[in-house]
Amino acid sequence: MLTVVTHPLVQHKLSLMRDVHTGVKEFRELAAEVSMLLAYEAMRDLELEPTRLQTPLQEGEFPMLSGKKLALVAILRAGLVMTDAIVNLVPAAKVGHIGLYRDPQTLQPVAYYNKLPADIADRRVFLTDPMLATGGSAAAAIASLKAAGAQSIKLMSILAAPEGVAAVKRDHPDVEIVVAAVDERLNDHGYIVPGLGDAGDRIYGTK
Template identity: 75%
Template sequence: MNVTVVDHPLVQHKLAILRDKNTGSKDFRELMAEVSMLMAYEAMRDLELDPVTIETPLTRMEARMLSGKKLALVAILRAGLIMVDGILRLVPAARVGHIGLYRDPQTLNPVEYYAKLPEDIRGRRVFLTDPMLATAGSAVHAIQVLKNSGAQHIKLMSIIAAPEGIARVEREHPDVEVVVAAIDDHLNDHGYIVPGLGDAGDRIYGTK
């Protein structure tokens, strides 16, 4: 299974507050960004490093810095934006792309209404953000959009996933690694993750 669960105590602590129905939109937004930033440490563990020579106040030394491999953060609108905001604190030079999708309430299938990606997406390592990996319809569609645009190295980052969503990504895009903070129990009849945290977009922006 090409899935990494970030079970760090700080992530799990903040996730518990995110799940709480009494957590307001302001705190929810801040926590989503913080959890995303913490998850990025694990998701970016395999970034390449190059040796560089620097001079400390005492002496010259060989250190290591990120190689020239470029990064792209691509948000599935709208909820994925808050994750990008958090990750940009770590890698502010990353380019940002957007894929606009909404889920048809009847079929639960994704409907694409917008896509804007860095022109050089083919040469970048892509981190696709989608807070809730439920049916995975949106994620699978977005991954295909990225691949059609030439992206070759893609990781999907979600805060919470359902087993059904993970299984679908593995089935349709087995080359894509999934990084999550939790794998929940199941999907309900409306395609929501249980126990989950509700509709992430509504809780982020205070809408219903």
Template identity: 90%
Template sequence: MLTVVAHPLIQHKLSLMRSVETGVKEFRELAAEVSMLLAYEAMRDLELSPTHLQTPLQEGEFPMLSGKKLALVAILRAGLVMTDGILSLVPAARVGHIGLYRDPLTLKPVAYYNKLPADIAERRVFLTDPMLATGGSAGAAIQFLKDAGAQTIKLMSILAAPEGVAVIEAEHPDVEIVVAAVDERLNDHGYIVPGLGDAGDRIYGTK
């Protein structure tokens, strides 16, 4: 299932990210802010249970998070900035990392690093990758999470291409995709058009 979060604040910040005039510091800050706002939607279905508390005036039952604990898993390297933004909302979440890079010739993902919480099977997993382009890296990361025992996975991306969405929906129909926007297409080099360029390069100031 695909969810596009069309909130005005998200769309405004995404437009700033698209601009070639936006520098590294501002781009990184915007990416973290958009990620945090996306998390509100992605985590809308978290379970709550009544908890007994004492307010300054009286005792009562009030809703607090319950159910499965959370894990934020970043696809390196660009997914890190999203995870950092979301941690401000759920600081108790465990963090994992999956290192993948795209072969420039085949456009296929190549794994180089994987480190997940030991109890990943007992957690709701939010996988972060700013750009869902070909879907190769995200699809491979989702499969790695499933192989490690993860049962509930949501993919969070700032920007997606229709081709990438189609790949994830075909390979992992049980995984919800939460994005800020779906752009027109991929170009011949596998970049999202009109897009915002290479998210990793713009976050870290590399070329």
């Protein structure tokens, strides 16, 4: 399943991120803001249960989160800005990291780091990667999560290419994808067009 969040605030902030004149500080802040807005949609189906509480005026039953606990897993390095933002909404969530980079020649993902919560199998997992380009890294990360026992996984990306969406759907049809937009295509170098450039470089000012 693919969900594109078309809310005007998301689309406005995404357009600012696309602008080549947007600086590192503003780009990083925008990425965090869009991530939190995407999380509202991605977490729409979290279960609630009535909980008895005492307000300043009277006692009553009010909805609070129930069910499985949450895990936020970042695909390094660019996914960090997303998990760091979303954890402000769900501070009890545990955070994991999967290190992958894309070989510039083969465009295939190469793993170099994996650190997940020990109880990942008991948690609803939200995997973050700002750019869903070829889909290779996301598919590999999802496979790694499943190998560790994760059963409920959603992928959150700010921007996607049709090729990346298709690749994840092919390899992991059970994983829902939540994005702000799906662009036209990938270019010969594996970049999303029209896109916003390299998200990691623009977040950290490394290019």
